[in-house]
Amino acid sequence: MTTQVPDQSTETDVSGTDDLPDIINVVMEMGRPAPPAPSPASRSPAHLAPALANAFPGFDFTTAAIDDFYWRDDARTVLSPSGTRIGDHRAWVERELADLDGDLTAFWTRHRESGSCFSEWRGASVFAFVSTGPGVADFVQLSLGREIEVLAGPVIDSDYRPYSAGALLDPSRVRRDADTVAPVLAGPI
16 A cells, blocks of 8 residues: 655645544555454445544545446456465566667467466555545545455457457456456455
8 A cells, every 4th residue: 555645845735633543554454354254234335424423523424335346457466377476566577678779579479378477456446535524625525445456357368369469468458347246365455
């Protein structure tokens, strides 16, 4: 999980918030992996509002899950046929291509029967918001992603030679519909 620190050059009114818990710590705590075999209901966004209200007494949070299934192309990992994590997908592809002087046919020949796969993170968002005062702009809104790491597919399509390095780096042949069933490797977080 990456925490983004606001630009220090902008002024933000934080008056009246000294008694509030640090939102980053609360979100980090909620983002930790769940204990083994949690019930499906404990993963529901409906449990987010009470958790936030408990962490921030006196505030009545509301949540809204939105239908915005997404996948992250910045967090792919290459896996060996045995499931061992080899490393970052982009770095691996670039290194392999460099070893082969950029020859896509040689890359395809080397890896099409290797059994190596890649994983990627997929998820959906939920928004939590709370009024902090009487004004129209007096509110806090959080956007949180609930993600799982899935086994997306083989690193290379064994039937078709890639037409460009970009096709290797962003494999569009992989099904990413919200209802696509893929083995879950980690999560949800």
